[in-house]
Amino acid sequence: xxxxxxxxxxxxxxxxxxxxxxxxxxxxxxxxxxxxxxxxxxxxxxxxxxxxxxxxxxxxxxxxxxxxxxxxxxxxxxxxxxxxxxxxxxxxxxxxxxxxxxxxxxxxxxxxxxxxxxxxxxxxxxxxxxxxxxxxxxxxxxxxxxxxxxxxxxxxxxxxxxxxxxxxxxxxxxxxxxxxxxxxxxxxxxxxxxxxxxxxxxxxxxxxxxxxxxxxxxxxxxxxxxxxxxxxxxxxxxxxxxxxxxxxxxxxxxxxxxxxxxxxxxxxxxxxxxxxxxxxxxxxxxxxxxxxxxxxxxxxxxxxxxxxxxxxxxxxxxxxxxxxxxxxxxxxxxxxxxxxxxxxxxxxxxxxxxxxxxxxxxxxxxxxxxxxxxxxxxxxxxxxxxxxxxxxxxxxxxxxxxxxxxxxxxxxxxxxxxxxxxxxxxxxxxxxxxxxxxxxxxxxxxxxxxxxxxxxxxxxxxxxxxxxxxxxxxxxxxxxxxxxxxxxxxxxxxxxxxxxxxxxxxxxxxxxxxxxxxxxxxxxxxxxxxxxxxxxxxxxxxxxxxxxxxxxxxxxxxxxxxxxxxxxxxxxxxxxxxxxxxxxxxxxxxxxxxxxxxxxxxxxxxxxxxxxxxxxxxxxxxxxxxxxxxxxxxxxxxxxxxxxxxxxxxxxxxxxx
Amino acid sequence: xxxxxxxxxxxxxxxxxxxxxxxxxxxxxxxxxxxxxxxxxxxxxxxxxxxxxxxxxxxxxxxxxxxxxxxxxxxxxxxxxxxxxxxxxxxxxxxxxxxxxxxxxxxxxxxxxxxxxxxxxxxxxxxxxxxxxxxxxxxxxxxxxxxxxxxxxxxxxxxxxxxxxxxxxxxxxxxxxxxxxxxxxxxxxxxxxxxxxxxxxxxxxxxxxxxxxxxxxxxxxxxxxxxxxxx
Numbered sequence: 001x002x003x004x005x006x007x008x009x010x011x012x013x014x015x016x017x018x019x020x021x022x023x024x025x026x027x028x029x030x031x032x033x034x035x036x037x038x039x040x041x042x043x044x045x046x047x048x049x050x051x052x053x054x055x056x057x058x059x060x061x062x063x064x065x066x067x068x069x070x071x072x073x074x075x076x077x078x079x080x081x082x083x084x085x086x087x088x089x090x091x092x093x094x095x096x097x098x099x100x101x102x103x104x105x106x107x108x109x110x111x112x113x114x115x116x117x118x119x120x121x122x123x124x125x126x127x128x129x130x131x132x133x134x135x136x137x138x139x140x141x142x143x144x145x146x147x148x149x150x151x152x153x154x155x156x157x158x159x160x161x162x163x164x165x166x167x168x169x170x171x172x173x174x175x176x177x178x179x180x181x182x183x184x185x186x187x188x189x190x191x192x193x194x195x196x197x198x199x200x201x202x203x204x205x206x207x208x209x210x211x212x213x214x215x216x217x218x219x220x221x222x223x224x225x226x227x228x229x230x231x232x233x234x235x236x237x238x239x240x241x242x243x244x245x246x247x248x249x250x251x252x253x254x255x256x257x258x259x260x261x262x263x264x265x266x267x268x269x270x271x272x273x274x275x276x277x278x279x280x281x282x283x284x285x286x287x288x289x290x291x292x293x294x295x296x297x298x299x300x301x302x303x304x305x306x307x308x309x310x311x312x313x314x315x316x317x318x319x320x321x322x323x324x325x326x327x328x329x330x331x332x333x334x335x336x337x338x339x340x341x342x343x344x345x346x347x348x349x350x351x352x353x354x355x356x357x358x359x360x361x362x363x364x365x366x367x368x369x370x371x372x373x374x375x376x377x378x379x380x381x382x383x384x385x386x387x388x389x390x391x392x393x394x395x396x397x398x399x400x401x402x403x404x405x406x407x408x409x410x411x412x413x414x415x416x417x418x419x420x421x422x423x424x425x426x427x428x429x430x431x432x433x434x435x436x437x438x439x440x441x442x443x444x445x446x447x448x449x450x451x452x453x454x455x456x457x458x459x460x461x462x463x464x465x466x467x468x469x470x471x472x473x474x475x476x477x478x479x480x481x482x483x484x485x486x487x488x489x490x491x492x493x494x495x496x497x498x499x500x501x502x503x504x505x506x507x508x509x510x511x512x513x514x515x516x517x518x519x520x521x522x523x524x525x526x527x528x529x530x531x532x533x534x535x536x537x538x539x540x541x542x543x544x545x546x547x548x549x550x551x552x553x554x555x556x557x558x559x560x561x562x563x564x565x566x567x568x569x570x571x572x573x574x575x576x577x578x579x580x581x582x583x584x585x586x587x588x589x590x591x592x593x594x595x596x597x598x599x600x601x602x603x604x605x606x607x608x609x610x611x612x613x614x615x616x617x618x619x620x621x622x623x624x625x626x627x628x629x630x631x632x633x634x635x636x637x638x639x640x641x642x643x644x645x646x647x648x649x650x651x652x653x654x655x656x657x
Numbered sequence: 658x659x660x661x662x663x664x665x666x667x668x669x670x671x672x673x674x675x676x677x678x679x680x681x682x683x684x685x686x687x688x689x690x691x692x693x694x695x696x697x698x699x700x701x702x703x704x705x706x707x708x709x710x711x712x713x714x715x716x717x718x719x720x721x722x723x724x725x726x727x728x729x730x731x732x733x734x735x736x737x738x739x740x741x742x743x744x745x746x747x748x749x750x751x752x753x754x755x756x757x758x759x760x761x762x763x764x765x766x767x768x769x770x771x772x773x774x775x776x777x778x779x780x781x782x783x784x785x786x787x788x789x790x791x792x793x794x795x796x797x798x799x800x801x802x803x804x805x806x807x808x809x810x811x812x813x814x815x816x817x818x819x820x821x822x823x824x825x826x827x828x829x830x831x832x833x834x835x836x837x838x839x840x841x842x843x844x845x846x847x848x849x850x851x852x853x854x855x856x857x858x859x860x861x862x863x864x865x866x867x868x869x870x871x872x873x874x875x876x877x878x879x880x881x882x883x884x885x886x887x888x
Binding site for chain 1: 665666668669670672673676677679680681682683684691697709710741743744745851
């Protein structure tokens with residue numbers, strides 16, 4: 001076993017946060033490597049603080065280690081200071097579980113959640129001692145794989161990845177393991193490596209870039225063709241039908257040191273049917289698959305007991321939509337074994353589903369922050385993006401929050417959306433300021449933080465044809481908001497760097513010709529591009545220019561209905577003509593209801609896979625909208641008494657129940 | 658409680674250790690007392706912070722409980738906590754303090770350290786140590802409250818001896834002005850850099866005599882329930 005610990009240890013006292021590199025977390029495993037076992041190094045291409053909590057990585061870590069034919073360990077990108085030491089001392093990338101050298105694994109599998117981590121991916125491959133280009137690798141070197149949301153357009157990384165997993169990984173990793181085990185057993189030679197990759201390309205959900213060829217006509221793509229007849233023309237994503245069959249993570253990792261999202265995270269459902277047009281996550285993870293409420297309760301109570309965390313987050317794309325959410329939250333807060341010390345966090349709430357009832361439940365224990373995502377500043381804009389929330393819904397939600405004692409609320413917005421006018425942009429300020437006013441009527445010290453990001457059109461959304469706003473345009477809009485919020489007490493404005501928005505846009509809808517650009521940005525020191533202190537747009541612009549690629553073509557241009565998109569050979573189950581029609585509806589300012597509760601409009605996701613929405617309860621959640629027949633302004637179900645009584649009690653700290 | 662911190666876990670910070678303890682105590686289902694107010698926190702208080710990267714044979718932590726534990730439960734505590742603690746942190750001894758008692762670790766007056774000098778020859782270490790101890794004063798410049806101050810740190814070196822090779826055993830005062838191992842090395846020889854550093858003992862003055870905050874007997878297994886020392 002090649003452990004780098006003895007080489008590494010003497011240098012750890014000299015680097016920042018050495019605890020990033022020692023492992024030892026609760027839940028960490030030290031699996032036994034054996035010749036018959038396929039070894040996976042699951043790698044998050046960013047720092048430990050960002051990568052450790054990643055649920056997808058933890059789920060696969062457990063599933064693979066439960067199998068007899070596989071082992072899995074974890075790795076994260078070393079920070080610059082340790083990287084310098086590693087290069088100088090020839091210490092390769094290593095697993096934090098056993099400090100095993102990366103080159104000792106059969107597969108390095110990267111989680112790609114953000115496009116600006118692509119240069120880190122290359123850096124990690126290089127630190128592992130592996131050639132960054134797939135074509136240069138030898139059969140005894142590890143395979144390089146990727147999973148996560150960015151895999152829906154993996155083309156910019158086509159030259160570097162041996163295979164890609166599209167969709168849910170739970171089932172497919174076992175199938176991939178079986179193919180790799182067979183190949184290893186047969187001797188694993190060069191000629192057979194190509195054959196093995198070809199066999200992998202036939203596993204549903206696995207995309208092998210080297211099995212496809214792209215034809216260009218000038219800047220446009222003419223065709224993306226499989227090289228062999230047995231390679232699928234389109235790669236279909238994998239979707240697990242029943243989340244209840246995958247109660248992972250069973251043993252969530254509890255770090256020894258600070259990380260983001262540092263609490264128990266329980267996924268309550270996967271998928272989303274709200275149909276917000278800007279949201280790639282919602283589009284590609286359809287259909288909805290809820291975890292049974294009882295299983296959520298068990299995972300929460302067992303998880304809290306096991307980990308010693310005092311905060312639990314119920315995660316999903318829109319948790320307040322989880323049918324039965326109120327009773328689940330109530331169960332957690334009222335659980336006698338936690339003595340009222342557990343706080344519940346519901347990330348990224350939809351305002352129309354966040355009711356007084358939920359607020360009353362959550363505030364009983366220690367408060368976490370509240371975040372809502374109205375996304376757009378005017379009703380017209382919200383119809384265009386299909387996030388059909390009325391102003392009254394937002395004000396109702398913040399009223400619930402402030403009246404139940406919250407003092408700080410965060411609001412997420414996008415700017416640079418299709419057909420946005422200055423009136424729409426300034427609507428962001430209006431909404432946020434009104435929220436401050438509402439808060440002020442309850443308590444003086446309220447603060448509302450409006451966080452504004454530049455919109456990047458993503459593959460497999462109706463907006464994938466939209467040319468994104470230029471950097472100048474985004475700066476101008478942020479300038480409008482800065483001027484408006486300048487003298488507004490209690491209102492704070494933050495925004496995402498518009499230059500990073502451009503780079504993200506290039507990687508997000510790029511084709512294979514972006515590969516050399518990404519490589520050059522990496523070679524010239526452009527790692528950790530997700531970090532504002534390290535992001536350098538000039539590296540990207542230079543690389544684009546050096547390779548004769550046009551910013552306008554990749555970022556700013558509106559695509560046409562008939563052109564071949566770089567990801568047309570991948571499938572998220574959505575019919576392309578559904579997306580185009582939804583794009584046209586957007587431009588006509590027409591909304592589309594939530595298909596969980598209203599008739600199906602055949603986007604293709606369910607019909608294509610023979611799956612239906614799995615919901616825990618047949619009753620629509622309170623406060624919903626979009627065709628549920630509810631009164632959007634009050635959030636009450638028809639037939640219930642009005643108004644809902646505000647229960648404001650706090651369990652005395654330390655009291656036995 | 659007295660606990661050790663050794664091995665890879667030495668690379669966690671003092672704040673990390675506080676968080677580790679909070680979760681471990683919860684996992685072990687100990688009835689910890691919490692503070693009142695908007696954001697209740699468990700009532701834990703730690704002794705002198707240990708720098709990231711250093712090991713220790715004895716760190717101290719006070720835990721306030723809602724309900725007192727009986728003698729048998731106190732004896733059980735190290736075994737009960739062991740599965741809840743990460744590798745490298747071990748409870749060595751537990752002492753019950755009466756409610757309202759001043760924590761003994763507040764009164765730590767000095768610490769004994771084992772300090773390895775990195776990249777130095779044993780003879781050089783021995784010479785430099787002898788010179789330093791013979792010197793009437795050892796002046797160093799340190800940062801205090803954002804300003805540079807010069808201090809004579811010789812009085813803070815209560816004892817120092819080279820243990821062989823390049824390891825120094827030094828007793829350094831923590832009051833009135835503490836001297837840290839890195840500062841100690843710099844005072845003896847500014848070119849020296851610390852290798853492995855281990856806190857061996859934390860001393861307090863009780864009735865005119867020097868005692869550890871919680872003694873461990875020389876035997877391998879610590880007493881599960883040590884007597885409270887009279888102050």
